Amino acid sequence: METSNERPLPARERILQTAHTLFYRDGIRATGINRVIDESGVTKVTFYRHFPSKNDLILEFLAYRHQRWMAWFREALQRHGGNPQALAPTLAEWFNDPGFRGCSFINSVGELGDELPQVKDIARRHKQDMMEEILAILPISEHAQSKAQALAVAIDGAIVHAQFDENAKTALAAFAEIVRGQCGE
Secondary structure, X not given: OOOOOOOXXXXXXXXXXXHHHHHHXXXXXXXXXXXXXXXHOXXXXXXXXXXXXHHHHHHHHHHHHHHHHHHHHHHHHHHOOOOXXXXXXXXXHHHOOOOOOOOHHHHHHHHHOOOOOHHHXXXXXXXXXXXXXXXXXXXXXXXXXXXXXXXXXHHHHHHHHHHHOOOOHHHHHHHHHHHHHHHOO
16 A cells, blocks of 8 residues: 655645635536535635635635636646736636636636725736736837736636637637737737
8 A cells, every 4th residue: 555645735725725626617606505515625614714615715716726726827827928928828828727617816806896996906916917927928118008908808718718718719819819919010
């Protein structure tokens, strides 16, 4: 029998990773706390010691998702060339992932934006950080900021379109056209 040198994740991390998977895949409202507790293998007491309410878990999930997604986005942009043309293949990589369920931040605002206003604040910060990453790959110009904002909005549109289309090709082709229009060939 093989033994693993890997230690099990601490309870808080297991809860957060489980919530990340379930909230992203199934939606926040559709995922009850009991399911997170069961699937993370913790007791209710342990869960509530780390997350006094579902709202606390939701906010931590969004912070965790932001950190993970931004790290991936930065790395993918560089892997695909570190220029504006890297945006479309970066999105293609994400959209073609079998687990793609859109943007956690757009989805969360739709589900909870009016009930839990902090969700909108977190989503705004996420979108601002995304826009800054886009700005970093654009050539320096007096219009770079407005181009980065336009591309960020176009990314959000492509994300939403890719969620309901049978495949992401239409959204990706339209987005690539927007990049060409904003940044040239």
